[in-house]
Each structure stands twice: as structure tokens, then as C-alpha cells.
Amino acid sequence: MLTASFYTLGCRLNQTESALIAQSLKAKGYEITEAKTGADLCVINSCTVTGPSDLKCRQLIRQVQKQNPGAKVAVIGCYSQMASEEILAIGGVDLVLGTEDKLKLAQYLDLVEPGGEPVVRVGAIGKGAFSLDAPVQHRGLTRANLKIQDGCDFLCSxxxxxxxxxxxxxxxxxxxxxxxxxxxxxGVKELVLTGVNLGCYEEGGKGFLDLLAALETVPGVERIRISSIEPTTLGTQVFGPMADRGAKLVPHLHLPLQSGSDRVLKAMRRRYDQAEYLAFLEQAVREVPDLGVGTDVIVGFPGETDREFQDTYDLLARSAVQYFHVFPFALRPGTKAESMEGFLSPQVITERALALRELGDQKQEAFARSYLGREVRVLFEHNGGGNRWSGYADNYLRVQLHSEQALGNQLVQVKITGNQDSLALGELMAPEG
Ligand code: SF4
Incomplete structure (x- = not known):
């Protein structure tokens, strides 16, 4: 049997798409392997979000070629779409597919001839609604990403x-x-809705909230999670189902803030100011009990002053946000930011990122501690060895406990008895089924 290995860079949407491609390769007779050597086919699903992401992808291509001599190498996705010539210049790549064609990788493989010219399909990206060929062989999987949308019209700088x-x-x-x-x-119990700008979902007169309502009726699925959503795109009507513990939509929001300074937000061309962000968040916290909130922040955007960074820090410190993904600013050539002035030194950017990450660690730990003595519902995912089971509560609190009983893919009531940093520790109560 032929084997294929995957190297997925970047975002959750890329992970979702790699899983879909893996299913289509399985249908073609491939076995998917985790091994880093000896595969017959290596698929690199690339990312191009910053200059360093491109470099990382080129390094990965060389490393994969070295470790898998004789393998077919396919480089697909965002970096392929933006710079296929840079990928071809490396040599030894058999298949380069851009955004529109990446999911058809299994079909394009038939065009690759041993020792032949690379097959390259990088073209215009479709504009209309799409469907996906998504064969399901997800048995044993607890959570699955469900792709509902792609692309973005927002043009952040x-x-x-x-x-x-x-x-x-x-x-x-x-x-x-x-x-x-x-x-x-x-048997998948949790769906994580993925896309680039989920709140912009609109198809046949139905919007994101209509889709959420329809997904509530899907048999077998017990939880629906929104992966990350732009603050201005989600109506406050969503708080109703999120607060209803009879509903499948979980009380969890990941709302990218990016900066707590209005001037920087404007330069980033974000569509909200800090007051609007906070108003939305505060209403969410008032209306949705036990809401879990995460965010993304960029530090060191061109021209960001000490005061403006402090505004971000202060906003996050006093807000209900419990965890942050901190991104040190790295220029992506071809974006509006390229023509800006006031680029900061790597040292300043690193210091600011460090300060925010420390704050994030403290807040995440405080969140875990605040559950001491309380009961939460956890979907357990895996046994990390020694019967230490871990999973996530509805609001994305990470929970671990020790149990002789197999808990994989079960929704279970857990009493929180302690914490280890941001990880809540607990003990089993009555299983729900
Ligand atoms: S950062 Fe802005 S432009 Fe980029 S995907 Fe998000 S909303 Fe769209």
C-alpha cells in the first residue's frame, strides 16, 4: 500500500483542508502515515501569512525531500497560490496547487509522471458558493472541523x-x-465551524445564525463550537442559544482584538474601535454564564508607541478575555503595511510579546482556578498515558483527570479539584453517556 504524509502549516482552515485531502487519498488507496521518513507521497499544505512563514515553508520542502528520497512532493495552498515560482525554483517538487485546486490533489496526482515536469495549477480563485467532496471516515474522532466558508473581503492592512x-x-x-x-x-460529538471570516457566511438567503440553528438539529452531534469570528460580524442574537445549556452551541467565543489602541486599529483597517469591542464582549459576558473568551493580538504593528501597547495590555488585563494568541508583527510583503513607516526593532516587539504572553498565562491560570469546586461538562479526547485523560469543557477550559475507565469521546460531568497552571484538574462524576 502507498503511504502519504502531511505537513500542515498555518491556520485551522488548513488543518481542516488537509483532513479532507487525506480522506480523498485514503479513498484512492493511500495509507496516511505520521512517519517523517519513507513516505511515497509528501503533502505540504502551506501558509503565507508573513514573510517568515514563506521561509519556513521553503525550509520544510528541503527537509521533507531529504528525509523522503524518491517520494512525490506536493506543495499546495496559500504560499503556492502567491509564489509558485519560488517553490519551483527549489527543484524536485512534483505538484504545485493553488487555493482553487488544492482539494483536488488526489485527481492531479494522476498527471504526475516519474521524472517528468512538475504539474502546476495555480489560477483564479472562484467567487461563488462552493460544495466539498467530503467522504467521512472519521470514526474514533471526537471533534471535527467543519469548513463552512473561505476567503475574506475585509482587506486588513x-x-x-x-x-x-x-x-x-x-x-x-x-x-x-x-x-x-x-x-x-x-460518532463525532463536536463540530468546530471553520473558515476565514465565518460571520460573513451567506448562502441562498441564509446567514450564519440560520446555519447554527440548522446544525442544532443534527443527530449525534452534541456540541457546536465557533472557531474564531470577527467582532463586527456576529449579532448579539447568538448569545441566546449560547446561554441555553439545552442547546448544542457552546459558551465560547474567540474574538480577535489585534490591538487595544484605536489609532492602531484604524491603521490596521479593522472595523471596530476598542469601545465597540468591549461593549460586545461585556454584553456577551452578562448574557452567557460561564463564557470562555479568547483573542488574537498583534504586537509591534508599525508605529505602535509604548502608550498604544500599554492600551492593549490594559484592555486585556481588565477585560473578560481569558487566553490570548500573541503574534509579534512580521511584515507580509504585498500588504498595505509594507508602505507604512515606524517599523519597530525586533527587540521591542519581542519584549512586548513576552509581556502579553505573561499576562495571558496569568489570566488563563486564574480562569482555571476560578472553577475550583465547580462542576463542568467535559468531552474527553485522549489518554495521555498513565490513564490521564484530557479534554475540554464547553467553554474551552482544558481539563485533565485520572481514570481507569476509558473516557475517549465521552461527555462526562467532572468536579474541578485543583489546577496545574492553566490546566484544570478534576475527578469524575456520573457519566452522561
Ligand atoms: S485579518 Fe482581516 S483581512 Fe485577514 S482574514 Fe481576518 S478579517 Fe480578513
Whole structure:
């Protein structure tokens, strides 16, 4: 049997797409391997979000070629879309597919001839609604990403996504539901909705909230999670189902803030100011009990002053946000930010990132501590060895406990008895099924 290995860089959407491609390769007779050597096919699903991401991808291509001599090498995705010539210049790459064609990798493989010219398909990206060929062989999987949307129309000044992934488009409503039903029937208990700009979902007159309502009815699925959503795109009506513990939508929001300074937000071309962000968040916290909140922040954007960084720090310190993904600013050539002035030294950017990460660690730990003595519902995912089971509560609190009982893919009530940094430790209560 032929083997294929995957190297997925970048975002959750890339992970989702790698999983879909892996399914289509399995249908073609490939076995997917975790091994870093000896594969017959190596698929690099690339990212181009910053200059350093491109460099990382080129390094990975060389490393994969070295470790898998004789393997076919396919480089697909955002970096392929933006700079296929840089990939071809490395040599030894057999297949380069851009955004529009990456999911058809299994078909394009048939065109690759041993020792022949590389097959390159990088072209215009579609603008309309799309469907996905999503064969489901997810048995044993607890959580599955469900792709509902792609691309973005927002044109933030630091971001290349609108060029790399095209403009916003949505997956056909019925096609999305069909995959959700297959996943539910295959035993997947949690769906994580993925896309670039989820709140822009619109297909056949149905919006994001309509899709959420329809997904509530999917048999087998017990939890629905929104992966990350732009602050201005989600209506406050979502707080109703999020607060309803009879509903499948979990009380968890990941709302990218990027900066707590209005001047920087404007320079980033974000569509909200800090007061609007906070107002939305505060309403969410008032209306949704036990809400878990995460965010993304960019530090060291061109021209960011000490005061402006402090504004970000202070906003995050006093807000209900419990965990942050901190991104030190790295220029992506081809974005609006390229023509800006006031680039900061790497040292200043590193110091600011460090300060925010420390604050994030403290807040995440305080969040875990605040659950001491309380009961939460956890979907357990894996046994980390020694019968230490870990999983996530509805609000994304990470929980671990020791149990002789197999807990994989079970929703279980847990009493929190302590914490180890941001990890909540607990003991088992009555299983729900
Ligand atoms: S909202 Fe802004 S940061 Fe997010 S993908 Fe669109 S352009 Fe990029």
C-alpha cells in the first residue's frame, strides 16, 4: 500500500483542508502515515501569512525531500497560490496547487509522471458558493472541523488572505449540513465551524445564525463550537442559544482584538474601535454564564508607541478575555503595511510579546482556578498515558483527570479539584453517556 504524509502549516482552515485531502487519498488507496521518513507521497499544505512563514515553508520542502528520497512532493495552498515560482525554483517538487485546486490533489496526482515536469495549477480563485467532496471516515474522532466558508473581503492592512484565499464565499447550506450529518452518524460529538471570516457566511438567503440553528438539529452531534469570528460580524442574537445549556452551541467565543489602541486599529483597517469591542464582549459576558473568551493580538504593528501597547495590555488585563494568541508583527510583503513607516526593532516587539504572553498565562491560570469546586461538562479526547485523560469543557477550559475507565469521546460531568497552571484538574462524576 502507498503511504502519504502531511505537513500542515498555518491556520485551522488548513488543518481542516488537509483532513479532507487525506480522506480523498485514503479513498484512492493511500495509507496516511505520521512517519517523517519513507513516505511515497509528501503533502505540504502551506501558509503565507508573513514573510517568515514563506521561509519556513521553503525550509520544510528541503527537509521533507531529504528525509523522503524518491517520494512525490506536493506543495499546495496559500504560499503556492502567491509564489509558485519560488517553490519551483527549489527543484524536485512534483505538484504545485493553488487555493482553487488544492482539494483536488488526489485527481492531479494522476498527471504526475516519474521524472517528468512538475504539474502546476495555480489560477483564479472562484467567487461563488462552493460544495466539498467530503467522504467521512472519521470514526474514533471526537471533534471535527467543519469548513463552512473561505476567503475574506475585509482587506486588513497586515493581511494577505484576500489575495491568497480570494474573496469571501460560503459553502452551500445543504452541502454543509450533509457533511455535519455524516460526521454525527460517524460518532463525532463536536463540530468546530471553520473558515476565514465565518460571520460573513451567506448562502441562498441564509446567514450564519440560520446555519447554527440548522446544525442544532443534527443527530449525534452534541456540541457546536465557533472557531474564531470577527467582532463586527456576529449579532448579539447568538448569545441566546449560547446561554441555553439545552442547546448544542457552546459558551465560547474567540474574538480577535489585534490591538487595544484605536489609532492602531484604524491603521490596521479593522472595523471596530476598542469601545465597540468591549461593549460586545461585556454584553456577551452578562448574557452567557460561564463564557470562555479568547483573542488574537498583534504586537509591534508599525508605529505602535509604548502608550498604544500599554492600551492593549490594559484592555486585556481588565477585560473578560481569558487566553490570548500573541503574534509579534512580521511584515507580509504585498500588504498595505509594507508602505507604512515606524517599523519597530525586533527587540521591542519581542519584549512586548513576552509581556502579553505573561499576562495571558496569568489570566488563563486564574480562569482555571476560578472553577475550583465547580462542576463542568467535559468531552474527553485522549489518554495521555498513565490513564490521564484530557479534554475540554464547553467553554474551552482544558481539563485533565485520572481514570481507569476509558473516557475517549465521552461527555462526562467532572468536579474541578485543583489546577496545574492553566490546566484544570478534576475527578469524575456520573457519566452522561
Ligand atoms: S478579517 Fe482581516 S485579518 Fe481576518 S482574514 Fe480578513 S483581512 Fe485577514
Amino acid at each position: 497586515f493581511c494577505i488572505i484576500p489575495q491568497a484565499r480570494g474573496r469571501s464565499r460560503s459553502r452551500l447550506f445543504e452541502d454543509t449540513l450533509a457533511e455535519a450529518r455524516s460526521l454525527g452518524a460517524a
